[in-house]
Amino acid sequence: MNSSFLDRLLRNWLTLRKPVSRLQAVGLGVACILLCLTGWWLITHGANESRLVGPLTLPSPAETFSKFSELWNDFALTRNVLVTLRRVSIGFALALMVGIPIGVTAGCFPRVHAFLSPLIMIGRNVPLAAVLPLMIFIFGAGEKNKVMFIFVASVAFVISDAARAIMDVSARYIDTAYTLGASRWQTISKVLVPLAAPTIFSACRQMFGLAFGYIMLAESIKIADEVGGLGYQIQIFQRRGFREHIYLIILVIPMVALVIDQVLAWIQRQLFPHMHGGDGMLRSLVRITLIPWESLKSLVFYRTPVSLSSAATEERLK
């Protein structure tokens, strides 16, 4: 073995925080998946009796993937994924609609924050498994209790993250806005919120992943008129002993989560080009849609300020 080659290879691979090329990064990821599949295959290959891990505990990869078409067709995988997604999305959207305005207000005004802090503290520490039955009491069986469960699980985090993001904007930006003549409301809407927005978005992106996990919990409680969803499917498969299907769903969930996360990452780049280096398509779109509103405000409010008119300069020269 050529030791200097090994030496160079090690030094190259083990340099601290050395950036890796995109191709290599993908290649390494694929290698990891292949390694896991090989491990899975190794411990489950052979006749049923000679396996390292029995088929009742862990079916082999071939057995598992052979059931995919059944899951897709007979058990309507797509529909169930969509049902689950719909619940999480509605619940989470509600949490954002309620949580962000409250959080921003709390971040801007410490007195509001002090007033709300007990509620936020309780909301963040509430035992979710205990809340679930309550949701069923309050909202009954069906969609509402699941949507509200996601709402309750995430709203306190949305509020506190939004408040924290606003509070973390340096005071010097407020001073600057004020000395440029911005009103308090303009300082909030044109400076504090836009500067905090990327942080709030990142926090929410992470939280959406968590909410996706919580919905499984809500769906796994069986009530009379149950209407599907991935969590519910898992429940059914467990009762029927369909191990392969459960493993498949466990593999499907991260895929769905990955797709959603990539979509959110794209939105993030298009909305906040100054933070994430995108081309800011959505940001431009937002600004364009605001133009008529802005023009309307100009019509109503704009008066040529004394200091900018030429009369003022002449006056000063007298």
Add this chain to the structure above:
Amino acid sequence: MSQPPAQVIGMGTVLDHVRTPQEVLRPHVVEFRNVTKTYNAGKADEFTAIRDVTFVVEDVVEKGEFICVLGPSGCGKSTILRSIAGLEPQHPATSGEVLVLGQPVVGPGSDRGMVFQDYTSFDHRTVLENVTFGLECLHMPRKPRDELGREWIHKMGLNVGTDAHKYPHELSGGMRQRVAIARTLILKPRIILMDEPFGALDPLTRLNMQDLLVKLWKEVQATVFFITHSIEEAVFLGDRVYLMSNSPGTILEELKIEPATSSANEMQRQPKFLEAVYYIRDKITKLESNQ
């Protein structure tokens, strides 16, 4: 009051005392009357930033004065500036009066524009959107606003075509401060407050910015308050230099400076320029060693 002759040192003239509002007859742009600012009064960490500060800046016809404030570190220079701007927590003063154009300061406003040392460009806005921020707050329609913005970007020596749509993080420190200055000057403020605006720039950029500032200041005819640690900068830019004492700061001396006749780089080689610089440097060195 008896008036002993003022002392001439190079380009500067050290007045025998700091002028008070009562003795200046022309209209006052800014006046401080016995202003003291104490934080956490009565508590263990009580701290007096400035004590009994009295001075007056007169309204000079056809041009504002360029006032530089020099002093040892921590002497309360920023406190004076932020009191004029009306920014908390420096505003309101614990005692005494801060008057701008004869009116007490009640809060911040665009008539007193401020440029900070830290880069305070709004990161989410492009250069053009940063420069026109104040006009946007006045609800000026988009078209004239952007035109005026481009005009100022050009005046600041930035390239309208390539720089207007860049974000602040794509700019160098010098360019960011150009944006910050343009953003303030576009509003034609009566008073411009600058808190060490060139403190973070490299020496060459700093000299260029000084020349640019002199040029633009003549155009906007505003009174400038300029805080700096660089004595050369103060003597080059200032019509008047206030020299502050150790903390709690008060104004020790007022110097009148001859206007500069050439660029920053050339002025700084002239003996009478250096004489004034050395005089002030000795004073500040002495103050800092007594701290």
